[in-house]
Amino acid sequence: MRTYEGEFTIDRPRETVWAFVTDPHKMGTCIPDLIELNVESENRFRTLVRVGVGPVRGKFDLTCELTVTEPGAAASLAIRGGGMGSGVDMKAEMSLSDVDGGTHMKWRCDAVVSGPIASLGGRLIDGEARKITEKVFTNLKNALNVLSKETRAAVAEKAASDEG
Amino acid sequence: MFPNAFKYEAPESVDEAIRLMTEYGYDGKVLAGGQSLLPMMKLRIAAPAVLIDINRIDDLKGWRRVDGKLRIGAMTRHSELEHATELFDSFPLLSRTARWIADPLIRNRGTIGGSLVHADPASDWGTAMIALRAEVEARGPHGNRLIPIDDFFVDTFATSLNEDELVVALHLPSPTGPAASRYMKLERKAGDFAIAGLAVHIALGSDGRVSDAGIGICACGPIPLRAARAEKALIGQPLTEETIANASRLVPEDAEPADDLRGSAAYKRDLLRVFAARALREIAEELHGKVGVQ
Amino acid sequence: MALPQTELRPMGKSILRKEDPRLIRGKGRYVDDIMLPNMLYLCILRSPYAHARIRRIDTSAAQAAPGVKLVMTGEDLAKMNLAWMPTLAGDQQMVLATGKVLFQYQEVAAVVAETRAQAEDAIQLIEVDYEPLPAVVDPFKALEPDAPILREDKEKKSNHIWHWEAGDREETEAIFRDAPVVVKQDVRFQRVHPSPLEPCGCVADYNSATGRLTFYVTSQAPHVHRTAIAMVTGFPEHQIHVISPDVGGGFGNKVPIYPGYVCAIVASMKLGVPVKWIETRTENIASTHFARDYHMTAEIAATEDGKMLALRVKTIADHGAFDATANPTKYPAGLFSIVTGSYDFKAAFVEVDGVHTNKPPGGVAYRCSFRVTEASYLIERVVDILARRLQMDPAELRLRNFIRKEQFPYRCPTGWVYDSGDYEKTLKLALERIGYDELRKEQAEKRARGEFMGIGISTFTEIVGAGPAHSFDILGIKMFDSAEIRVHPTGKVIARLGVRHQGQGHETTFAQIIAEELGLSADDVLIEEGDTDTAPYGLGTYGSRSTPTAGAAAALCGRRIREKARKIAAHLLEVGEDDVVWDGTSFSAKGLPGRSVTMKDVALAAYTNVPEGMEPGLEATYYYNPPNLTFPNGAYIAVVDIDKGTGAVKVRRFLAVDDCGNVINPMIVEGQVHGGLTEGFAIAFMQDIPYDADGNCLAPNWMDYLVPTSLDTPKWETDRTVTPSPHHPIGAKGVGESPNVGSPAAFVNAVVDALSPLGVEHIDMPIYPWKVWSILREHGIEE
Amino acid sequence: MKIRVKVNGTLYEADVEPRTLLAYFLREELKLTGTHIGCDTTSCGACTVLLDGKAVKSCTVLAVQADGCEVLTVEGLEKDGELHPLQSAFWEEHALHCGYCTPGMLMASYALLQDNPMPTEEEIREGLSGNVCRCTGYMNIVKAVQSAARKMAGETGKAMGEVATSGTAAD
Structure with a gap:
């Protein structure tokens, strides 16, 4: 198992961030190199992603399941699946807290890569898994940053209606 | 072990190669010496839909001196540089590096350009090219450009080449003194x-x-x-x-x-x-x- | 230069190998070279997970793929009661996984298609839904009470497999209580793999018209394979024809039955055409049986003046997911209790506990006789630690404690009876030949200059030639071996044996033994092995047992023929049987000079002119049940230099003095020693199969499982002493594995010796440069 | 794809899938099974052949890449029923046990002696470092190459190159 973690602060209220990360339609798009996103329920989505590190190219089919651990403050995302004869199991835990002028997000991801890729990539895989994981959260941060006020409102509304 | 099925193209000129690279884009993969790519394909961790084999392009082979620099064709094999006695004096690092690459059989097949484009962090050529302050000559549909080696490697297995650009040569500045x-x-x-x-x-x-x-x-x-x-x-x-x-x-x-x-x-x-x-x-x-x- | 094969009395001579002419022409016939009409190819889908429940397998896309003829899963095999198969250790192993997978690269499904490429394509289309479970990688954690239970199929709800012990616990404890000096060391013998150059594979060819199954397999033990296949499949044994063609190296890897074999057989029976399965190198390392993986702790009790009194050993044996260790049935830890080695201990007590983990099954005897390498490495390592503790020269300590030659036959504290040896002579020859005293002087000078040079000694005793039928069996079959000799009318001979060589040169050495017994040249004798339809039953070639068992059978079978020949010779010479004298090449009549007949004359007479009432023909079969094992031994010395900057170790010299009793072909013996030393070197410095915490195999191919090349391999020096085995018909002992058994300790002892001024007592193998570097830097040594 | 390859002097025309590796083409199409396969990572050299005079690992070259080329395999070393000096030297020096690496070793040695007719022991070890042998420990292989080099130096008019280009039969 490999563990990666990080944190960042953005100038958006916690509710907005929470609504984003708990929306499969939004969170799904943060997965890097996404080919296909299939939202199966309000907390479950399937993605087909393009995995490409130089000549190593393939597609991974990943099922992602969101669990709320503490409403509005903490959630975890379990990602499971694989491709190219290999398996991927990740559990990303996210926690939000209010800070001056925005929200602080801490994330920690435990990743287990199995199969030929884990066996063959001894020299390379750690760096790559880290990069991909970090990209998820960079994408998340960027997406939150570019959210216009309108979009934020729409998200909040959608989240509200989903809850209803 | 067999690679996945792929379409095979064997262009005989650089222009044709670039045309094919442009045509196939992400699906195409250039086959140079193949000593890293083919094993990855056999293990099926690489599975390109199209292989564009540039081994038949004579323009990419051999070396010559141009404007005080040494221009080495991308398809020059490791073993050729290992044994290039005429380069021992002014570019001793070429032979000294080549003999450390894999084994003699792989050196007969692997190429300097292929090795650089593969961008393995353990690339012996990449390391030597940094020491020699090489420039990478890349050609795309819109012409040639020279990429300083320090700008060439971006990340593991990733270079600053565009998808439709082919490395055609390396340029090494001649040493100024002994x-x-x-x-x-x-x-x-x-x-x-x-x-x-x-x-x-x-x-x-x-x-x-x-x-x-x-x-x-x-x-x-x-x-x-x-x-x-x-x-x-x-x-x-x-x-x-x-x-x-x-x-x-x-x-x-x-x-x-x-x-x-x-x-x-x-x-x-x-x-x-x-x-x-x-x-x-x-x-x-x-x-x-x-x-x-x- | 080797002699031509036409010499008479070829015993003990370096004649050229008879198998080579076809092999150097590229005309060997290995299993993958067998191409039969309508043959299909089988390929196996393997688990990416070390431990996971299989929720669902969807094979529909694979079934529809081009060229695919059959897709099989564990569920399919379960319907035929073939989802599991027995291992050599009496455990059960999954053929194709049902329920859950227990190691990464475990067999999950099989596809049969028209071409290899199509089969490989199709396995990628099989969808398996796994639910990953926590992997148990560390055998010590596997024994903890809250560890996940790996084997749900077993009654015993524990990862502990068995406990085994030898020796006298009380007596050993008593000596330890009062011992003035006790040394103790944890020693790990890492997981390695025989990894012969030719991977495993087979062609199963079921003929529905005759009901016969012809099974070509790269096998060290074709008869055992036939019996095992009959037992697994319920197929009548006489309808199974196993052919082991040229074998591209075995080293223990080709003793067991692997799931791929069962799948190929089932597929051929279902489809009615030949089915080939050839594993890849990755499959070979990551799924077929590993070797070693012992976590050992040894203690020696001794006196201040260096008399070793007692030995105590505790071991955890990591057996992986299935207990498939290839040991004689009564010995789950093999012959590990030979761990008292070459020394005369008063008492010893040895315990071993087998444990399941999420790793591939094993372990096989990799170029050694059942766990002897682990034992030999352990004792030779700990003796060195004792020497250091007592500030004695390691050669001196050994000489002081050797079993003396007059003590043979010697019963060791764990019960083995050593047949013969002269350990002192062998070590003294080695010390002299390598120039031990000068090397120690050089070392002292170098140390004074801050340089690190080491000298390592290993004086090992092997135990090979399993084995006496009273205590050695595999699946109940006694471990004898056999030879059948047919002398044709023109005096040419075909001999068949129950063993199967994989490079050891049987076609030459057994021809030499038989030619010697029959007074012929080795060229007159054709040796055939590996065909169960023609060869007499035998247990196969591993554990250095061929010469001790089949070699003995060949000699005694030859003598049986000679006895009949003597009767025919008497008839031809027209004298009484008692007046016939055999001089090694011909029979002559006592007291009648000039009257003699050769074996060729006798052979013709056997078919044309036998005495009245005698059954014609000149054939014999001999099943040899050895009265005891044989105990080859040797003294090895390694000299190493350490690069202070990089931690790299350079083996400057290595001398192997072996005593394997009488030698049949010195050229071949020397070649075997070179090869075994190279594998020992690889184990000491390169080879390991590590697993990460999730059970991923981190060295599943030859990029990371390191096999030495010509550039890495040191130059070997060899010599020999000869102490014949008293109970073997030709006094031979077997040699192929000694160098692999004896050398790892010499290498490690040398490195530790080099670093001993820093207080280093032990370094676990493989000794990678970074390990040495870490020690140097910890002590402030820098370049 | 249609290819034309001259193997051991005989010209072959065949239709191959582009993904067919040269080693499998030789073994399964041409039934030249002397070329062995020992690994999947270009590590072992059991499949070594000469491609246009250069020793390569034929498991890491596509058969289509050999189109228009000359290939020499172990089966092509013997000439008129006579063993090549390397083959006899391997026999005489006991340079093989199981024989599986032997064809690759012979081909790598052949290429080595072509470039360097009188190599030192170190040069031989370097030259063969792409070929794995699990049995012999390399000592006798090195000896055999030295012995063959001496024999070949002593033989006049029996140049190495002849073998590669002999034979003209078309298939």
């Missing part, structure tokens, strides 16, 4: 990827001081790296026990090794220091007599 080089590498067994490696190229001015210092670091980061601090410390200095020791201590500072089966990051850093000292000492000895080195 030059000597060493390639140092520690392997777990003969032919293995490096635990750590170091390419050192030194040229001296007429005053016996270092006029050019190029130091490349192998397998100690996501890409081959440059020991810029050590290079800077050597320029303008004579090669003495003191300057050598000083520069050697600086080499690891530009490395970013990781802990793995080959050893800890600390170990790899120390290997770089040891290699730098050994290489510079040997170089000083070799150049002694050619110019007045203390």
